Amino acid sequence: MNDEQSQNAASRRLMTELQSRGLRLVDPGAGAASRRGGAGPSDHKAVTVDGHTIMVPVHTATSRHSPFLALPPDAAGMSELRFDGNAVARIGFPRQPRFYALQTFDGVPYQHIATLHGADVLATTVLQTCIRYASRHKTCRFCAIGQSLAAGRTIAHKTPEQLAEVARAAVLLDGVKHMVMTTGTPNLTDRGAAVLCESAFAIKAAVELPLQGQCEPPDDDRWFERMKAAGIDTLGMHLEAVTPAVRARIMPGKATVPLSRYMDAFAAAACVFGRGQVSTYILAGLGDTPAAILEMCERLIALGVYPFVVPFVPISGTPLESQPAPTAEFMRAVLEPLGAALERHGLRSRDIKAGCGRCGACSSLSVYES
Ligand code: SF4
Numbered sequence: 001m002n003d004e005q006s007q008n009a010a011s012r013r014l015m016t017e018l019q020s021r022g023l024r025l026v027d028p029g030a031g032a033a034s035r036r037g038g039a040g041p042s043d044h045k046a047v048t049v050d051g052h053t054i055m056v057p058v059h060t061a062t063s064r065h066s067p068f069l070a071l072p073p074d075a076a077g078m079s080e081l082r083f084d085g086n087a088v089a090r091i092g093f094p095r096q097p098r099f100y101a102l103q104t105f106d107g108v109p110y111q112h113i114a115t116l117h118g119a120d121v122l123a124t125t126v127l128q129t130c131i132r133y134a135s136r137h138k139t140c141r142f143c144a145i146g147q148s149l150a151a152g153r154t155i156a157h158k159t160p161e162q163l164a165e166v167a168r169a170a171v172l173l174d175g176v177k178h179m180v181m182t183t184g185t186p187n188l189t190d191r192g193a194a195v196l197c198e199s200a201f202a203i204k205a206a207v208e209l210p211l212q213g214q215c216e217p218p219d220d221d222r223w224f225e226r227m228k229a230a231g232i233d234t235l236g237m238h239l240e241a242v243t244p245a246v247r248a249r250i251m252p253g254k255a256t257v258p259l260s261r262y263m264d265a266f267a268a269a270a271c272v273f274g275r276g277q278v279s280t281y282i283l284a285g286l287g288d289t290p291a292a293i294l295e296m297c298e299r300l301i302a303l304g305v306y307p308f309v310v311p312f313v314p315i316s317g318t319p320l321e322s323q324p325a326p327t328a329e330f331m332r333a334v335l336e337p338l339g340a341a342l343e344r345h346g347l348r349s350r351d352i353k354a355g356c357g358r359c360g361a362c363s364s365l366s367v368y369e370s
Pocket residue numbers: 040041055117118121123180355356357359360361362363
């Protein structure tokens with residue numbers, strides 16, 4: 001191994017450890033505001049390690065006892081990172097975006113409409129309500145989509161006009177490079193595709209910004225053509241867990257859409273959006289073994305779908321808040337062979353036009369690709 005390869009291997013290890021163990025902050029206000037609640041992974045903060053921005057848990061039970069501690073940033077915005085009291089690295093924090101200071105004419109803070117994720121991604125949850133979340137028996141047990149709404153940190157439905165206004169400001173003021181639109185599931189037919197279409201259409205009319213839409217597989221594959229025509233460049237349909245028993249236990253509502261429908265939808269969507277432009281989130285640490293995750297990833301790669309494997313973050317206030325995050329060893333057992341497989345098949349994070357796979361902040365997967 002040459003010096004550069006050793007340095008890359010050390011960075012990979014550090015990022016995987018940080019995402020697994022979390023981080024304590026001497027100055028919780030350092031950098032951009034951390035994220036609490038909401039759809040998808042949360043309770044974390046953007047941290048830059050060796051030029052890669054990753055999301056690191058800072059509000060979870062694990063992170064409160066983490067051996068990692070970040071000292072307050074210096075004048076250049078860099079912090080000393082300590083492990084068990086010993087300095088191990090210098091890390092940075094992306095700064096608070098300028099668009100957070102603005103609000104719409106009717107008084108909604110831009111930050112309640114969309115937020116900065118990672119280093120240069122604008123992210124929104126178009127519908128902050130979900131038919132799955134309405135019942136404790138159907139809800140995805142890891143999800144906190146209702147928490148930020150209940151806390152008044154967001155609004156229930158971001159209109160197309162509001163999204164277009166904020167997207168334009170985030171591009172002009174903060175140079176965001178792409179945008180992620182996820183949504184709670186509003187019905188059992190289009191499952192969110194329709195609201196993503198109207199949002200994308202308005203955003204693309206206001207500003208040129210690569211867009212990812214994220215929803216459950218709609219009941220009709222014609223929605224993929226419609227989403228593409230509306231301006232959505234890449235599509236995420238998130239498996240979360242890969243074996244039927246884990247799916248049924250962790251997300252009883254969403255698991256009523258069977259794996260077979262996901263696989264058919266992936267194949268159809270890849271024909272529309274192109275190889276590598278359809279992706280799925282897989283949360284490691286919910287009960288699937290590394291072998292089961294890797295087997296599913298092989299099937300997805302064969303379809304041209306990018307499997308974005310992310311360490312599960314136990315979010316406070318959810319039924320899984322006490323479930324431990326996966327260990328760094330578990331994550332390495334998945335990410336090392338997966339990174340090599342992605343490289344072998346030419347499916348790379350950097351070739352994705354928009355979205356979580358391109359951002360790569362919620363997982364250190366992309367640094368295992370090279
Ligand atoms: S990977 Fe996706 S959810 Fe994670 S920070 Fe990036 S855009 Fe947000």
